[in-house]
Amino acid sequence: MKHEIVCAGIGGRGVLLASTILIEAAIKSGLKAMASDEYGMSQRGGSVVSLVKVGDYASPFIGRERGDILLAFEESEFYKTLTFLKRGGLALVNTRAAALGPSVEAVLKERRIAHRLIDADGIARDEEMFQSANMALLGAFASFGIGPFRREVLEATIRARVPEKFLAKNLAVFGKGYKAAESKT
Amino acid sequence: MDIEREVVIGNQAMARGLVEAGLEIAAAYPGTPSSEILPGVVYFKNREGLKIHTEWSSNELCAFEVAFGAAAYGGARAACFMKQVGLNVAFPALLKAREKALEGGLVIVSCDDPGPQSSQTEQDTRLLAALYGIPVFDPASPEEAADVAYHALNWSFKNKVPVIIRSTHRVSHARQSIDLYKPGARNVTLREGVCAGQGRELGIVASGMSYSLVSDVIEELGAADDVSLYKVLRVYPPSEDLSEFVESMEKVLVVEETDMVIESLIGMRHKVMGRADGTVPSSGEITYDIVRDMLSRILQGRDKVKPFIPDRSIEAALSDIAVTPRPPKLCPGCPHRAAFFAMQHIWPDAIFPGDIGCYTLGISQGSVDTCLDMGAGVTLAEGFYDAFYQDGKLVPILASVGDSTFLHACLAPLYDAVRNRKRFILVVMDNSTTAMTGMQPTPQTGVTIDGVATRGVAIENIAAGLGVKYLKIVDPYDVPLTIKTLRDAFQYLQGDDMLPAVVITRRECLLLSKGKEQNAAYPVRLVEGCIGCKSCFGTLDCPAISFDAGAKKIRIDDSICTNCGICYYACPVQPEGKNLKQYKEPGRAKQK
Numbered sequence: 223m224k225h226e227i228v229c230a231g232i233g234g235r236g237v238l239l240a241s242t243i244l245i246e247a248a249i250k251s252g253l254k255a256m257a258s259d260e261y262g263m264s265q266r267g268g269s270v271v272s273l274v275k276v277g278d279y280a281s282p283f284i285g286r287e288r289g290d291i292l293l294a295f296e297e298s299e300f301y302k303t304l305t306f307l308k309r310g311g312l313a314l315v316n317t318r319a320a321a322l323g324p325s326v327e328a329v330l331k332e333r334r335i336a337h338r339l340i341d342a343d344g345i346a347r348d349e350e351m352f353q354s355a356n357m358a359l360l361g362a363f364a365s366f367g368i369g370p371f372r373r374e375v376l377e378a379t380i381r382a383r384v385p386e387k388f389l390a391k392n393l394a395v396f397g398k399g400y401k402a403a404e405s406k407t
Numbered sequence: 408m409d410i411e412r413e414v415v416i417g418n419q420a421m422a423r424g425l426v427e428a429g430l431e432i433a434a435a436y437p438g439t440p441s442s443e444i445l446p447g448v449v450y451f452k453n454r455e456g457l458k459i460h461t462e463w464s465s466n467e468l469c470a471f472e473v474a475f476g477a478a479a480y481g482g483a484r485a486a487c488f489m490k491q492v493g494l495n496v497a498f499p500a501l502l503k504a505r506e507k508a509l510e511g512g513l514v515i516v517s518c519d520d521p522g523p524q525s526s527q528t529e530q531d532t533r534l535l536a537a538l539y540g541i542p543v544f545d546p547a548s549p550e551e552a553a554d555v556a557y558h559a560l561n562w563s564f565k566n567k568v569p570v571i572i573r574s575t576h577r578v579s580h581a582r583q584s585i586d587l588y589k590p591g592a593r594n595v596t597l598r599e600g601v602c603a604g605q606g607r608e609l610g611i612v613a614s615g616m617s618y619s620l621v622s623d624v625i626e627e628l629g630a631a632d633d634v635s636l637y638k639v640l641r642v643y644p645p646s647e648d649l650s651e652f653v654e655s656m657e658k659v660l661v662v663e664e665t666d667m668v669i670e671s672l673i674g675m676r677h678k679v680m681g682r683a684d685g686t687v688p689s690s691g692e693i694t695y696d697i698v699r700d701m702l703s704r705i706l707q708g709r710d711k712v713k714p715f716i717p718d719r720s721i722e723a724a725l726s727d728i729a730v731t732p733r734p735p736k737l738c739p740g741c742p743h744r745a746a747f748f749a750m751q752h753i754w755p756d757a758i759f760p761g762d763i764g765c766y767t768l769g770i771s772q773g774s775v776d777t778c779l780d781m782g783a784g785v786t787l788a789e790g791f792y793d794a795f796y797q798d799g800k801l802v803p804i805l806a807s808v809g810d811s812t813f814l815h816a817c818l819a820p821l822y823d824a825v826r827n828r829k830r831f832i833l834v835v836m837d838n839s840t841t842a843m844t845g846m847q848p849t850p851q852t853g854v855t856i857d858g859v860a861t862r863g864v865a866i867e868n869i870a871a872g873l874g875v876k877y878l879k880i881v882d883p884y885d886v887p888l889t890i891k892t893l894r895d896a897f898q899y900l901q902g903d904d905m906l907p908a909v910v911i912t913r914r915e916c917l918l919l920s921k922g923k924e925q926n927a928a929y930p931v932r933l934v935e936g937c938i939g940c941k942s943c944f945g946t947l948d949c950p951a952i953s954f955d956a957g958a959k960k961i962r963i964d965d966s967i968c969t970n971c972g973i974c975y976y977a978c979p980v981q982p983e984g985k986n987l988k989q990y991k992e993p994g995r996a997k998q999k
Contacts, residue, residue, distance in 0.1 A: 232733065234967070242582070246414055249584050256548070257582040260524075268950075269733040280548070281619035282581050285695040286717055288627070298731040305721050329724035352966060 223253065223369050224277030226284045230303040231295025231316075233261060233268045236356030239383070240293065241272035243360060244371065247379040248276040251370035258282035269299060276369065291368070293359055295342070301326075310334045314362050314403070316342035316355055338362060338403050345398045351388075354395045361399025373400060411587040415447075417549035417578040420585050421516055422447025424556025427593045431484045431511075432460045432477040434470035436815065437844035438490030439525040440576035441518035445488055449856055455590060463847055463856050466781075466815045467493035468500060471515065475504050478513035478569070484560055486514040491530040492780065493517070496816075498535075504569055505541050512564030514556065518574045521664040521692040525576075525843075527763060527778055529690060531666035532573040537643040543571040545615040545642050545663075549583040554595045555640070573642070575664055577616040577692075599640040600648055607635040609705065610656030612649065612669060614639035617662045617693050624698045629711045639663075645672050653679070660686060660705065664693050680705070731953070737768050739951040740969030742914035743809075743836050746883040747774035748946055748977060749890045750805050750834065753992055757803035760787040762817075764809040765843045766836050771948040775807065782816025784808045788831040788907075789824050796830075803897055803992075804831035811841040811849040813866060818873065821907070825874040828905040832896045835866055835909060836883075838916035846918060870909045877908035884914060886976045886983075890990045917969060929970045930963055936980050937961050943977040 227244060231237035241257050248255035256279065259272045273284045284306055292307045294300030297317040304326075307313060313330070318341050321327060330337055342358035351357075357380070364373040377393060384392050415423065422444050425433070435445040445461060452459040464470035467489040474487035489497060494517045501515070517532040536543035544559055546552040555572055563570040588594070603625070611634050613621045618638050625631055637652050639645070653659050653673050661670040661681035670681040680686040686705075688697060703714035737744045747769040750759065761767055761775030762784035769775035777787055788806035795802050808817055813835050821833065841847040848854050853863025870878055877899045881889045889912060896908035933943070937960040943952055944961075951968040952961055975983035 242414070245582060249412075249414060255584070258577060259580055259582070268735055280622035281616060281695070282583075283577075283620055283623070283695040285624070285627070285699050285715070287715075287721075288695075301725050301728050301730045304725065305717075309718075323728060325724040325727060329720055332720065333718070 224279070225275070225291065225369050226289045227274040227276070227291045227293065228284060228289045228303055228306045229272040229274065229293045229295065230299040231270055231356075232299060233270050235295060236353060237270045237272055237295050240295070240356040240360055241274050243376060243379045243383055244274045245276075246383065247375045248370045250379060251375060253370055254278060256282035269302065271303060291363075293363060295356055295359055307333075307335055311336075312366065312368075313337040314359055315339050316359055318344060338406055340399060340402055342399060345402060346395050349391055349395050349398070351391045351395055354388075354392050357392045357395040358399030358402070361396035362403035364396070365400045365403040412584045413587055414582055414584045415549060416443060416580055416582050417546075417552045417574060418443035418518075418580070419447035419450070420549040420553035420583070421556040421572065421574065423451050423585065423587060424553040424593070425486050425514060425560055426451040426455065426457065426459065427588055427590050428557045428560035429484050429590060430459055430486055430560060432474060433486045433488070434462045434464045434473040435488035436464050436467045436470050436493060437841050437847045438467075438493045438518075439844050440520060440574070440579040441488050441490045441493070441516065442844040442847065443579070444516055445856060457590065461856050465850055467496040471497035471500050471504075474513060474515075475500060475569075478509045478511040479504070479507050480510060482510035484512045484564055486516065486560065488516045489518075490526065491517055491519045491532050492526055492528065494532055494535065495530075496781075501541075501569075502539060505539055508567045509563065509569065510567075512560050513569040514559045514563055514572060515569060516556070516572045516574060518576065518579050519665055520576050522576075524692075527780065529665045531664070531668060532571060533642045533668040534666050536571045536573070537668055537672065541569060541571055541643070542641065543573055543643045544640055545573050546578055546640065547615055547618045547638070549578065549581050550585050551598070551640075552578055553585050554593070554597065557593045558595050558597060573615070575616055581616075597640055599638055599646060601652060602636050602638045604631060604635040606655070607633055608657060609634045610637060610652060610659040611635070611662060612637045612639060612653070612659060612673070613662040614642060614669060615664060617664055617698070620693065620695055620698045621662055621702075624695065624702055627699065628702055628706065628715070629713050630702060630706050630709065632711055633706055633709050639669055642668055643672070645669070649673065660701075662687060662693060662698065665690070733950075734771075735768060736771065736948055736950045737765060738917055739949055739967045740917045740971040741765070742838055742883045742912065742916070743769060744772070744947060744949065745886055745971070745973045746807070746834060746836055746889060746912040747772040748973060749883065749886055749893060750774045750807070751946060752987060753890055753893055753990055754803040754805070757805050758788075758791050760784045760791065760804065760806040762806075762808040762812050764812050766807055766809050769807060772946060774805075781812050782808075782820050785817045785820035785824060785833060788833070789820070789827070789829045792829045792831050801830060801901060805834055805893070806831060807834045807836055809842075810835060810837040810839065810851060810866060811847075814850045814864075818869065821870065821875070821909075822873045824907045829907055830900040830905060831907050832893060832900070833907055833909045834893075835870075835911045837866060837911050837913040838919075839913075840916050840919050842916045842918060846916070866911060874906065875909045876904055876906055878911075879909075880911045880913050882914050883912035884971060884973065886973065887987065890987065894990060894992075929965070929968065930972060930974050932981060933974050933978055934960060934963055936978075938980055940979060942979055943974050946977045947974060949974065
């Protein structure tokens with residue numbers, strides 16, 4: 223089983239934690255996994271891309287139009303990283319918008335890319351956990367049950383990773399993200 | 408027996424390998440992408456309950472000499488860690504040290520930065536190693552980096568010469584699960600030689616992360632039947648098998664980062680494709696797409712190969728979408744931003760020699776003109792001063808440097824400025840940490856890497872000790888005071904002392920003070936009173952400020968704004984900004 227996952231967002235918003243959870247969930251399930259992070263020079267507010275490859279690969283890099291899954295933790299980073307996604311891939315985008323622009327919707331349709339728009343920031347804000355939008359998007363991703371990334375595996379990994387103090391709220395945000403994606407199917 | 412496994416980055420993997428190989432002494436100066444190795448050693452020594460001396464040094468030369476002293480004369484198993492340009496700082500000692508028969512073992516880890524992503528220049532550690540005959544390894548993954556580190560320290564101990572491990576940021580910062588062995592028990596099999604496809608038409612020689620990339624691309628393109636792939640792990644001295652491999656092939660492509668080292672060692676230009684003949688780009692990082700394009704081109708027409716053709720309809724569909732560009736910027740609320748604003752406000756066309764650190768980003772505020780190497784901000788200022796002063800001009804020259812870089816490289820330059828009667832303003836931007844590389848303590852902090860309190864040294868005492876007389880410390884958030892102080896400093900330069908003036912702008916890095924109370928100055932008035940002039944954009948370059956083209960007003964991103972309130976000073980309609988106008992000085996027109 224092989225998966226190439228692109229996590230894209232901005233610094234200080236938990237993109238790297240999300241990709242760590244993905245790689246650890248895969249390893250927990252007995253798979254090989256590797257990740258590579260790109261965060262440039264700015265510590266906060268800059269573009270962050272983390273590539274996760276699960277399965278028998280030598281490198282953690284993903285080529286143009288090779289990614290199976292794109293998790294976009296910020297809408298404009300989604301546009302910057304869309305070329306990573308292969309024909310027939312899956313994109314989850316954190317946005318308040320109900321639809322993307324017509325030209326984007328058209329190209330996604332033409333490339334048979336399934337996409338789900340999730341208001342991860344809104345979900346996190348409702349739980350007063352503004353910094354936890356990453357958990358909402360991970361929850362949404364869990365609703366697809368792809369490979370090792372099932373709800374129970376991801377939840378167990380979050381339990382092992384997130385400090386006790388924030389755990390209950392993070393899991394609540396994760397659960398709401400899961401429901402939000404499920405209700406849109 | 409169950410082997411323990413853990414997800415680590417390449418730098419931690421090397422730390423683990425060294426700890427398992429009986430490391431006794433380790434020293435480093437932080438520098439991206441090498442900074443996590445020494446903390447990795449600390450983490451694993453504590454975990455295993457081992458006694459290993461670890462220390463942050465003031466610069467790479469100090470780190471190297473500590474490790475070399477321990478290894479050469481003390482018989483210890485030692486290591487030092489640095490980034491590629493840090494190796495230049497350690498170079499004088501390295502050159503002599505390579506000749507010395509060690510009593511112990513010495514591993515130098517030097518991390519290269521192809522691109523470069525976080526360095527002033529690309530540089531290939533392997534080139535230096537090969538040039539001066541120092542054994543050098545080039546691991547292809549974190550997993551392999553752990554094995555190589557273990558092997559290298561043992562090998563050095565046995566053979567009595569120093570060994571270099573060259574990592575790149577793509578190895579140092581890749582994350583992977585590695586096996587953790589008990590000290591001394593690691594089972595290492597080094598992978599070097601033909602890894603796939605014997606005797607095919609095209610040979611590919613690759614090392615480091617480039618090897619891993621090539622392997623993945625060959626699989627994607629379905630080219631496994633068409634190429635023989637040779638993996639190089641020890642770049643110098645090269646294995647004889649490598650020349651035999653190249654001789655046996657009709658055509659050979661060499662893929663390596665960053666310079667042509669293996670390619671030069673192989674020679675045989677008539678059959679070798681690589682950087683020399685332009686097949687591989689002459690600089691920059693080797694990415695997945697570059698390797699794929701290259702192999703698609705070379706292997707075009709083979710039966711099973713499916714060359715990659717990009718679908719440009721994606722770009723076409725995105726062409727109308729306004730995407731927020733996110734170039735590297737100082738964090739919202741960064742104290743450096745306030746200091747740069749003050750410098751720029753008084754003398755927009757002063758000369759601003761800069762230095763290496765977060766504050767190099769002051770270039771976007773027009774307050775940094777140069778970025779040469781660590782410490783050069785001060786010495787370049789001296790050169791600029793002389794060039795103008797010979798013509799009888801005293802122009803404002805404002806050099807900037809961070810606290811860690813000041814202690815790394817600026818002591819001798821500042822003393823030179825004192826004894827040679829140079830007149831310029833040195834702004835030491837003291838945020839109490841080595842921020843860019845991940846918040847390591849500086850010699851001023853007064854704490855060791857193990858968290859033990861030690862005697863810290865204050866920058867103001869050093870400056871005074873070096874003979875500086877004009878010495879002020881200000882809070883850069885107090886913009887009017889900073890501006891007044893800088894003007895006062897320039898007045899001083901026009902007096903009789905013939906000495907540089909030092910202004911320390913001191914405020915803790917926001918990443919350190921996270922969670923502590925900040926100035927409650929959320930810029931509500933800024934948005935309400937905004938006239939759409941965009942002044943705050945250019946002078947501050949703050950990631951929290953954007954422009955709302957519809958409303959013709961600026962917009963504050965409240966999720967990242969830290970309420971520092973510096974933007975009020977950059978606004979021509981707010982009272983804070985209006986009050987500052989009196990401090991502007993007309994100057995030379997900047998030569999662009």
